[in-house]
Amino acid sequence: EADIYQTPRYLVIGTGKKITLECSQTMGHDKMYWYQQDPGMELHLIHYSYGVNSTEKGDLSSESTVSRIRTEHFPLTLESARPSHTSQYLCASRRGVDYGYTFGSGTRLTVV
Amino acid sequence: AQKVTQAQTEISVVEKEDVTLDCVYETRDTTYYLFWYKQPPSGELVFLIRRNSFDEQNEISGRYSWNFQKSTSSFNFTITASQVVDSAVYFCALSEDQGGSEKLVFGKGTKLTVNP
Numbered sequence: 001e002a003d004i005y006q007t008p009r010y011l012v013i014g015t016g017k018k019i020t021l022e023c024s025q026t027m028g029h030d031k032m033y034w035y036q037q038d039p040g041m042e043l044h045l046i047h048y049s050y051g052v053n054s055t056e057k058g059d060l061s062s063e064s065t066v067s068r069i070r071t072e073h074f075p076l077t078l079e080s081a082r083p084s085h086t087s088q089y090l091c092a093s094r095r096g097v098d099y100g101y102t103f104g105s106g107t108r109l110t111v112v
Numbered sequence: 113a114q115k116v117t118q119a120q121t122e123i124s125v126v127e128k129e130d131v132t133l134d135c136v137y138e139t140r141d142t143t144y145y146l147f148w149y150k151q152p153p154s155g156e157l158v159f160l161i162r163r164n165s166f167d168e169q170n171e172i173s174g175r176y177s178w179n180f181q182k183s184t185s186s187f188n189f190t191i192t193a194s195q196v197v198d199s200a201v202y203f204c205a206l207s208e209d210q211g212g213s214e215k216l217v218f219g220k221g222t223k224l225t226v227n228p
Contacts, residue, residue: 031214041201041221048215058215088155097207097214098164100147103157 003027006091006104013081013111021076021107023091031094032074033101034058034066036087043090049074081111114139116206118219125194126227133189133222135204141165145207146180146187147216152200163187194226 004025013019025032030051035043035058045058049068063085064078074093078085088108092101115138125131137146148160161171163180171178175192191198201223205216 033215041223043203043218043221045215090157092157094214094216098145098162100145100149100159100162100205101157101216102159103149105154105156108155 004091004093004102004104006089006107008107009105010108011110013109015080015082015111017081017111019078019081019109021078021089021091021109023074023076023104024072025074025093025102025104026072027093027095027102028071029093029095029102030071032068033092033094034064034074034076035090035092036060036062037090037106038087047076081109083111085109086111114141114144114206114217116204116217116219118202118204118222120222121220122223122225124225124227127196128193129226130190130192131194131224131226133191133202133204133224135187135189135219137185137187137204137206139185139206147205147207148178148187148189149203149205150200151203151221157203160189191224194224196226196228199224199226 007022032049034047036046044060046062047066049055055066066076088106090106091104117136144165146163150158177190179188201221203221204219
């Protein structure tokens with residue numbers, strides 16, 4: 001049973017729409033991460049959080065924003081979606097440096 | 113800077129063949145952690161193994177085995193007697209701990225196709 005949940009699983013929206021991708025975890029992890037994965041497979045870190053009220057931009061510049069008001073919740077928002085945002089978005093959390101990530105099942109976003 | 117290289121972009125084998133996925137890493141840290149993840153066509157990333165820099169013992173789990181060699185900075189993954197269900201993208205990753213973010217640095221992945 002998954003301990004980290006992402007919704008929606010699939011989303012098709014029109015250009016210019018505002019969307020929020022949800023990510024919640026029940027493990028009490030402080031560290032959370034958002035990755036963008038294009039069809040070419042490579043994973044790009046776009047945002048991460050050390051804990052509540054802490055957010056940082058990742059290695060890949062992204063037009064999305066994130067918030068961390070509660071430990072368990074780390075949503076990602078696109079104010080105005082564009083076709084270039086079409087991708088899979090993966091959320092992850094981590095217990096500590098000597099543990100791996102636990103990933104959600106991802107959101108496949110298509111912007112038409 | 114820390115870096116993970118998976119030189120094999122795609123590998124195709126026939127069922128029951130053995131296959132090795134290569135992973136080479138770069139780090140200046142003396143303490144670090146290495147990981148392998150599997151991403152089946154459904155898209156989720158599944159944790160396979162973690163190894164810390166002080167433990168060079170090889171590990172075997174069923175048909176899976178991992179060979180960690182600090183001397184060559186490699187952490188290779190072997191599947192013995194491959195099966196169609198092993199078809200997936202496999203990622204090697206290195207734990208980076210700059211500033212407490214505890215980010216994982218991923219390789220670009222190796223797509224494995226096992227044909228019946």
